[in-house]
Amino acid sequence: MEISKQFDNTIGNYDIRINGKFTFADNANFRIILDHFEEDKVRQITIFAGNLEFVDSAALGMLLIARDKAIKYNKKLILIGVNGQVKKMFELAHFDRLFNIE
DSSP states (O other): EEEEEETTTTTTTEEEEEEEEGGOOOOOOOHHHGGGGOOOTTTTEEEEEEHHHHOOOHHHHHHHHHHHHHHHHTOOOEEOOOOOOHHHHHHTTTTHHHHHEE
C-alpha cells in the first residue's frame, strides 16, 4: 500500500490517500496515522480510497479502529471514492451504515 497524508491547518482537515492493496502488512503504518486523530487541531479526516485496489479483513478492522478513534475524539471521518472490489467488500461488511462514504 502507498499512503500519503496532508494536513490543512486553516480548516483542520487531515487528508489521507491510500493506493494499492491495503492488508494486514500495513497495520503499523496505518496505526501511526491514527495517532493524528487525537490532535486538537484536526477536525476532519478524509480518506481518499479511489485508487485502493484491494482490502482484506485486517484492513477493514483497521478502518473500524479509525472510526472508533474519530468518534472518541469527536472528529468527522469521511471515505471518498470507494469503488470496484473495495466497494463490494464495504457493502458486504455494511460499512455504508458505519461510515460517511462519498
